[in-house]
Amino acid sequence: MTKFLRLPRLSWRFVPVWQRNYLVWKKLAIPAILGNLADPMLYMLGLGYGLGSLLPDVGGMPYLTFLAAGTVAYSTMNAATFEVLYSSFSRMHVQRTWDAIMNAPLTLDDVLLGELSWAVAKSLLSGLAILAVIWGLGLYGNFWMTLWIIPVVALVGFCFGGMGLVMNALSPSYDFFLYYFTLVITPMVLLCGVFFPVSQLPLPVQAVSAWLPLTHAIDLARPLVVGNMPGDIALHVAGLLIYGSLGYVIALALTRRRLLK
Amino acid sequence: MLKARGLTKRYGDTEVVRGLDLNVRRGECFGLLGPNGAGKTTTLRLLLGLIEPDGGSIELAGIAVPQHAREARMKVGVVPQMDNLDPDFSVRENLLAYGRYFGMEKAAIAARVPELLEFAGLASKADAPISQLSGGMKRRLTLARALVHDPDILFLDEPTTGLDPQARHLIWQGLRRLIADGKTIVLTTHFMEEAERLTDRLAILDHGRKVAEGAPRALIESHIEPAVVEVYGEGLEGWMRDYASQVCQRFETVGETLFCYTDNAERVIDALKQAPTLRYLHRPSNLEDVFLKLTGRDLRD
Numbered sequence: 189m190t191k192f193l194r195l196p197r198l199s200w201r202f203v204p205v206w207q208r209n210y211l212v213w214k215k216l217a218i219p220a221i222l223g224n225l226a227d228p229m230l231y232m233l234g235l236g237y238g239l240g241s242l243l244p245d246v247g248g249m250p251y252l253t254f255l256a257a258g259t260v261a262y263s264t265m266n267a268a269t270f271e272v273l274y275s276s277f278s279r280m281h282v283q284r285t286w287d288a289i290m291n292a293p294l295t296l297d298d299v300l301l302g303e304l305s306w307a308v309a310k311s312l313l314s315g316l317a318i319l320a321v322i323w324g325l326g327l328y329g330n331f332w333m334t335l336w337i338i339p340v341v342a343l344v345g346f347c348f349g350g351m352g353l354v355m356n357a358l359s360p361s362y363d364f365f366l367y368y369f370t371l372v373i374t375p376m377v378l379l380c381g382v383f384f385p386v387s388q389l390p391l392p393v394q395a396v397s398a399w400l401p402l403t404h405a406i407d408l409a410r411p412l413v414v415g416n417m418p419g420d421i422a423l424h425v426a427g428l429l430i431y432g433s434l435g436y437v438i439a440l441a442l443t444r445r446r447l448l449k
Numbered sequence: 450m451l452k453a454r455g456l457t458k459r460y461g462d463t464e465v466v467r468g469l470d471l472n473v474r475r476g477e478c479f480g481l482l483g484p485n486g487a488g489k490t491t492t493l494r495l496l497l498g499l500i501e502p503d504g505g506s507i508e509l510a511g512i513a514v515p516q517h518a519r520e521a522r523m524k525v526g527v528v529p530q531m532d533n534l535d536p537d538f539s540v541r542e543n544l545l546a547y548g549r550y551f552g553m554e555k556a557a558i559a560a561r562v563p564e565l566l567e568f569a570g571l572a573s574k575a576d577a578p579i580s581q582l583s584g585g586m587k588r589r590l591t592l593a594r595a596l597v598h599d600p601d602i603l604f605l606d607e608p609t610t611g612l613d614p615q616a617r618h619l620i621w622q623g624l625r626r627l628i629a630d631g632k633t634i635v636l637t638t639h640f641m642e643e644a645e646r647l648t649d650r651l652a653i654l655d656h657g658r659k660v661a662e663g664a665p666r667a668l669i670e671s672h673i674e675p676a677v678v679e680v681y682g683e684g685l686e687g688w689m690r691d692y693a694s695q696v697c698q699r700f701e702t703v704g705e706t707l708f709c710y711t712d713n714a715e716r717v718i719d720a721l722k723q724a725p726t727l728r729y730l731h732r733p734s735n736l737e738d739v740f741l742k743l744t745g746r747d748l749r750d
Contacts, residue, residue, distance in 0.1 A: 201519075204549040211546070212537040284533035288594075290499060291527035292550035293519040448500055449460070 205302020228263035257410035258382035267314035272352035311345025329415020350435030357442035457504035480651030488657040489637040526595030530606040551598040569593035585616025605636040674710040683726040
């Protein structure tokens with residue numbers, strides 16, 4: 189394993205990989221957008237209005253606003269995760285697209301960076317759609333402040349894209365990804381304040397939650413929706429960057445072991 | 450054009466490639482032959498700089514590999530053993546997308562596409578999805594894809610495995626065109642006919658080592674008797690006992706057939722008249738006989 193671990197050598201050659209994925213996506217853009225975006229919006233609006241009408245303010249804001257801020261982070265995470273799990277796995281393992289690309293002057297570093305940057309693009313799309321709903325329904329405190337959500341969304345995409353690539357590198361088949369969802373993604377959704385404030389959790393669980401990447405994402409996104417400057421910006425940004433970068437480097441070593449031994 | 454010295458690759462305790470020396474000249478078609486597991490594909494992956502050797506040096510198109518593999522791969526086209534065309538793209542889009550990986554401008558690739566489609570005999574299928582292509586068409590498209598950046602040297606890993614004879618001849622025809630155009634070609638195969646037809650020189654690999662190298666005809670002349678009589682049928686054992694060692698320079702049995710290697714086939718055929726129940730086939734020896742002599746007849750799995 190150690191002989192496969194080394195610092196990535198980044199180059200602009202990743203761009204055609206990104207472009208390849210974009211051109212394929214463009215062919216089926218309309219159903220893809222509907223499929224990817226309608227789901228989190230339905231949840232947000234259904235629970236926001238349905239459950240929200242029964243609830244007093246949550247975390248100092250109407251429940252729909254609370255949920256909208258959580259959904260920005262949550263749907264961004266899901267978009268990146270699905271992309272680097274199922275879609276990247278198809279390209280790597282099933283279609284052997286990566287093998288073909290690596291016969292050209294691209295390295296695995298470029299291919300994974302292309303996949304990661306594509307996951308960021310899909311996250312942006314997903315985050316922007318939720319943001320559009322937030323704007324449309326006037327769920328924000330300060331419009332200009334909500335623009336900061338756009339880079340946050342990209343950062344969240346980077347974080348979960350990098351993490352998901354590790355799973356991709358380890359997976360023998362599509363079924364394997366279910367473990368990741370059951371053991372990592374779903375608990376994170378419940379522990380990081382998407383549907384209810386973290387303060388409702390027992391203290392030891394709150395301590396765990398503080399270390400999770402989705403918590404960093406929500407701690408940045410929620411104040412920006414409401415119109416406040418988030419606290420500990422450097423910490424949250426660093427947290428997301430570290431999770432994503434470590435994921436990318438580890439995924440690179442594991443994928444190298446898988447494909448290039 | 451391609452030089453390798455003392456190339457070595459180990460997986461755990463097994464040496465898959467052991468001290469291999471190769472030298473392919475510009476404009477030459479060079480064959481790598483060997484049974485399954487001889488190290489052909491590993492050698493190609495080493496030469497492309499996809500995996501790192503445990504020993505030895507490689508120079509590809511004048512560039513050191515794996516140190517500068519990226520630059521070297523700019524000058525190489527690859528036809529892999531398993532088809533990996535992009536199923537999300539049409540025939541034309543496959544060529545366009547592949548050219549971009551080499552950093553080509555869209556217009557430059559688009560200008561080459563008609564020529565490549567004509568070469569592959571796929572002009573009428575330009576907008577067809579990959580799933581509609583036959584096995585032979587896919588191979589031809591993979592070959593055209595490998596040419597998109599006009600490489601100097603072409604690597605083909607078993608280019609005709611799994612194709613029917615018609616499709617195989619079309620690939621051979623394409624390869625001969627490329628050889629005539631002055632491309633350097635390195636191909637692995639276990640079809641002896643393919644090697645005899647296409648290659649100027651070839652190396653036979655076994656267990657990661659080179660066991661012979663030369664032009665196909667020269668290999669046949671230097672390694673084996675000029676004629677083979679294959680004998681089979683009722684009474685083979687008796688005939689073998691009484692005559693084989695007298696009339697054959699060398700013989701071996703595989704299953705129910707005796708292969709008798711000789712430079713005097715008349716003598717063998719005379720001796721066969723003593724056993725009218727036997728059937729036989731008299732033919733000039735070929736590359737397959739050399740291959741089997743050098744690598745043995747054991748099944749490799």
